[in-house]
């Protein structure tokens with residue numbers, strides 16, 4: 001009887017406490033949900049502002065013009081002589097022909113400014129591709145200057161006073177006419193992906209920076225991943241546990257928190273001044289970023305190794321595996337997904353770094369595309385910084401576009417990390 | 429009553445020594461930091477013999493058998509003193525390679541610890557690293573044979589490439605036994621090998637122990653008096669790190685000398 005009472009009262013106690021327990025759980029869930037929403041809202045705002053600003057940079061305005069290849073071209077040995085030929089004049093005469101009413105010199109100069117100075121290269125490329133066009137008349141489309149591009153994209157307020165606009169009343173009139181007649185087209189902005197940096201926004205591209213970043217990450221990966229894993233395995237498995245190894249451990253943890261600009265200074269002193277590696281090159285950039293990534297990889301690799309239950313190690317030792325065999329056959333494969341995750345996190349951080357690159361001369365105006373790792377090059381975040389610093393409205397658009405590309409790069413890397421982790425986890 | 433309380437300076441009762449010792453431990457002490465887990469234990473083990481270690485939980489049975497294949501080397505805080513020899517060779521001498529020792533002295537751990545690999549690879553791992561099989565066929569044979577002896581083959585023969593971790597606890601225990609015998613060791617240390625097995629599987633393992641003891645030495649830790657009585661020729665009773673009594677199995681179970689041994693096997697402690 002008394003036993004029954006006791007169990008009843010236990011049940012009642014449980015019942016009583018139950019509602020408050022559930023209340024706590026619900027409260028916690030709401031708390032988690034609201035923190036998540038705050039995070040997502042900021043993310044959406046960020047993506048919206050970057051995407052809405054940056055997407056227009058992926059298109060470029062073109063003007064269709066009828067050009068006359070019978071004049072101004074000098075042909076020597078069946079080839080067009082690019083020194084004696086006057087390509088500028090071809091474009092100018094095409095513009096004059098299109099707008100015959102413009103005849104004073106000042107207005108004509110304004111007229112010529114509609115077309116990008118890069119249009120000349122397009123003309124040269126066209127003649128290289130189809131030399132048979134010499135002597136005939138062709139309709140070609142040329143990229144406009146960035147001011148025209150901005151105007152067509154609606155980024156310039158036409159109600160503003162003429163002196164406050166980068167585009168004159170006359171130019172506005174001509175463009176409006178061209179738009180009306182359908183002689184203005186929007187095309188994919190391939191220059192953004194195939195050119196290096198330029199002072200002219202419509203010619204500026206991120207290819208140099210993209211390739212620079214890619215080469216740099218490649219060097220970072222091949223330097224810091226093997227070194228980091230080897231260091232982690234040595235520290236976890238072989239290093240004697242004493243004061244010295246404790247000191248090393250503390251230092252590695254410290255290194256992960258050192259401001260990245262310090263690594264840049266170190267790179268300047270060691271890699272450039274001492275080893276004589278060329279400034280602004282992906283090689284020196286990659287080495288500096290390796291220093292930055294190394295502690296991250298070591299720490300995460302060590303964590304991955306410690307997470308392996310010691311019973312696995314004992315099992316292998318128990319059947320007579322040597323220490324090195326235990327490491328190679330069991331510890332490394334089991335810890336590898338964790339090591340990989342650490343490496344990708346480190347690499348993502350390296351991809352976004354710009355401060356240390358300031359110190360080694362990568363914040364430079366680089367027009368050429370790097371072809372080897374010792375060529376001067378730029379990097380994505382540095383390019384973003386440089387463009388964000390430029391006053392032209394067209395560069396603001398390109399800054400956002402570069403951010404979109406950087407984010408795409410990061411997303412690809414992280415997806416790759418997830419894919420590789422899944423793949424290695426299912427190995428056996 | 430005094431004998432129960434005053435175990436700090438007791439001598440081992442019975443016959444710790446044998447005529448032709450294969451394993452011989454002399455004055456072995458183990459410290460885990462400040463914890464003195466094995467206190468001055470001397471014990472000899474003959475070839476072709478099964479010795480059962482019994483005693484209450486935490487008395488140092490696992491610690492003692494882990495000294496015999498130097499498994500305690502992996503525990504940083506463990507300090508081992510005294511002398512243990514295998515076939516006349518000091519196993520803690522500098523010249524002796526623990527890799528060779530562990531190939532000769534196999535171990536089945538208290539907690540099943542299969543590798544996160546396939547069932548096949550679990551058993552094949554030892555033979556592979558020691559180069560015991562000439563080719564794949566021979567390896568297949570060793571694996572099948574070992575699984576058969578451990579009484580697991582029928583259950584897993586059609587899924588050898590599945591993960592060892594997908595097996596039940598008892599199956600994992602038998603997998604670990606198969607992995608140990610695949611290397612063909614001369615001594616097998618078994619730490620409660622049947623703790624998760626049903627009576628049928630237990631009977632199979634006990635048969636295996638009988639069979640193996642024709643050639644090899646076996647040290648088995650068990651909490652089952654019946655099992656100790658069934659499989660062993662000698663029994664050693666440990667208490668709080670001391671070897672209290674060791675003698676022929678029949679003698680210990682029918683006529684234990686020490687009061688602690690009596691208490692334990694009659695169920696008053698442990």
Ligand SMILES: Nc1ncnc2c1ncn2[C@@H]1O[C@H](COP(=O)(O)OP(=O)(O)OP(=O)(O)O)[C@@H](O)[C@H]1O
Nearest residue numbers: 460463465484485486487488489490491492503538
């Ligand atoms: N890795 C370790 N580190 C520190 N102390 C340990 C370690 N392993 C065992 N000990 C201690 O050594 C003593 C003996 O433990 P041991 O595992 O040998 O007991 P046991 O007789 O095998 O017990 P059980 O029957 O429960 O398995 C215990 O006091 C335990 O706390």
Ligand SMILES: [Mg+2]
Nearest residue numbers: 489490538619
């Ligand atoms: Mg134990």
